[in-house]
Amino acid sequence: MASKMAITLDVNGTEHEIRVEPRKTLSDALRGDCGLTGTNVGCEHGVCGACTVLMDGAPVRSCLMFAVQAQGRKLRTVEGLAASPGNGGKLHALQQAFIDNHALQCGFCTSGFLMLAAGTLEQQPDIDDASLREVLSSNLCRCTGYQNILRAVRQVRDAGKGGAR
């Protein structure tokens, strides 16, 4: 067994000093070592997108990276979307739009979809409907039938609030 390595992960602006084996995925380190269980793990081989987080602003599958590879990168997870409770706790526009549009049922896929949508709208605030559909087809939802997710994200795009609370 390879020995553990001491690494620092910058997640939502907070530094987490953890010790992990190289084989530990970023998703497992976020959940198990940083205590950030908002990122869900479904398939663990890149198919479902439940584990999507932002790395230096780009949405990536955190189950398809090893935690040691994320040192020095800026990570963002679903915990970083809403304002902290001490700061009023206001939801991100995407979170509010998901609630308003019934874009979640069981919620297992939701953090992945939120991070995918957040990263996409920050990179491409004026993304057209066809491209948005292509991007959102990256992740799986077993409950909603997708239309409400599309509606929620389009609403936030149209309001020009992709990066805002």
Added chain:
Amino acid sequence: MKAGSFEWHPARSADEAVALLAEYAPQDGRVIAGGQSLVPSMALRLAFPSHLIDINGVEEFSRVRVEGGELVIGACVRHAAFHAPVEPGPLGRLLTQVVHNIAHYPIRQRGTFCGSLANADPASEWCLVAATLGARMVARSVRGERVIEASEWFQGIMTTALEEDELLAEVRLPLLPAGSRAGFYEFSRRAGDYALAMALVAWRDDGGTMRDVRIGTGSVEVQPRRIAVAEALLEGRAASPEAIAAAAAAVSADVDPLEDIHTSADYRRDLVGTAVRRAHAQAGD
């Protein structure tokens, strides 16, 4: 669903990467680029490397440039780099058309062009592009550098001419001359899935006559391949629907299709003909 144990060796330069590979390849070490094929196969315990040489931190590998009539794509250029044309000519436009068929948006942020070539999945879009347009692969090791032609590169399912201590440092794609037209089409069951069949058709338009015709198929046989008999049917001809249909039929007749749980050989044979016709119809200016 957890990967087996390995030692991680992040390389900071190309020289360091090939030195690490020379040291660890004999001990079951290999390169990790985007990890979008390797990490899932490690999670599924299909792959058990003892050492990973990580090339993500090698600055010089992230470059794509035009040099001597070729597009030179470095070892760590991501699929996402092609979301917008990387060069203003027909090749840049073709690559942008093709990239949207590869996996999903987040996977394209990590996965690399060269990683796809090294992985040599029969269903890889980039492998089809490389085989059809005649890419040259630059392999580097501590022993030096050598260039491998596309016709030599592919050696069957997920097998290439690369030696275990060699790193695919860059892929060189010939630019398509002005006046070229190129189109791509693939059929897959769901967005982002691996294709069941795909085709790429490229030619130079010489006042309505097709010249330098290239027709390639992927996801049909063990490796992507140009279909010479079909190309010959179009060379020097006008691009009439009858001529295209005849070329598509020749492709279907020539291939030796793979069979799997998704598709019978007959279905694939039929599908690839349709893919050729649609790829031709998709060809832009």
